[in-house]
Amino acid sequence: MKQEHHTPAQIERASMEIIQRELEERGICLPEENAHVIRRVIHTTADFEYVENLYFSPSAVGRAMETLKTGTVIVTDTNMAKAGVSKAALKRLGGEVFCFMAEPEVTEEARKQGSTRAAAAMELAGVRYPKAVFAVGNAPTALLRLCELMEEGLRPALVIGVPVGFVNVVESKERLVETCRKYHIPVITAMGRKGGSNVAAAICNALLYQAAELIQPEKRGW
């Protein structure tokens, strides 16, 4: 065991170096704009498949930077993803993160409509924070409802659509890309089955750190 890596910042820096080295060994050169997000997702999952899975619409990261620098709201579809978003980075940028899954009116609305709480939570978020960054890491039903809301006029600052699973997941991501392309909405997704609340939070954090110009762990104050 290498005893020189002690603090979380040192461990993170060493991890990122290993990831970069292994990418180079595989002959992979990441596009510069998206490199931080891709490396952070690999850091979170130890899964190099995300090099191929992750899809970014043109200038998605650049546009996300502009938004997040102004202290934008992030809405997640699970409390797990919300828990994973860096509160320190949000605080520094003046942003906030919300998840409406546990709101009583979401449960009530889902029951009334015969939909899922995840879908109803997106609706509520669309009303309260229509220009937020929406990060969906779990429920394809949330992503599909978000696509409908965009068809109806919702214009989020960015959609991070990385639900994981075996039913409706692949299709929901394809529809997301198509919908966002149609309305020129920035989107980051992981094509295929993979994703998750951890991946959604990792993408948010990569963007937040970058927006805070705190890409290098040693520069961070937390």
Place this chain on the structure above:
Amino acid sequence: MKQEHHTPAQIERASMEIIQRELEERGICLPEENAHVIRRVIHTTADFEYVENLYFSPSAVGRAMETLKTGTVIVTDTNMAKAGVSKAALKRLGGEVFCFMAEPEVTEEARKQGSTRAAAAMELAGVRYPKAVFAVGNAPTALLRLCELMEEGLRPALVIGVPVGFVNVVESKERLVETCRKYHIPVITAMGRKGGSNVAAAICNALLYQAAELIQPEKRGW
């Protein structure tokens, strides 16, 4: 898109059927005792590599069942893993979940010892809930401190050790297996680099659902 899958329970049942079918197509027959945990981790990650990665000490699941049925405390190393553990299942069994990462005394203790908050959080948990289920999904430093505490006499009901990453992770899991073997402590881990807070929560939930005899989604009241 298959429109017949509407509710989360239906989607989950369909997902588990797909997972089981694909396992059979690959000629994989899961050991019965561990099958629910393995399938739920695949469900959470869409990653079949966990079939090979997951390690269970003999009778770990059976012994976890006995403990969780009595309403045991679960301690996690991240608030993200804590957020992912099913509160409904815990409530049904009379259990609780805690994460001490954000406690002021943990920050203070980590500073004093020059260790990580994750390691200090395990220490505090070891004092408050020495017979808990410990679920570590993020920090190898937490797992290594837990190993030291077991050397010093701590006897958790079960250790779920699935940190993810590139530095000290593989080694921390090897030490965990060795330590638990020495002291006959039940352990579930994912050998290699993979794991995460989502995987830690998925293993907890698989065990909780099974302990509550709520393995089949259609039988669940939530």
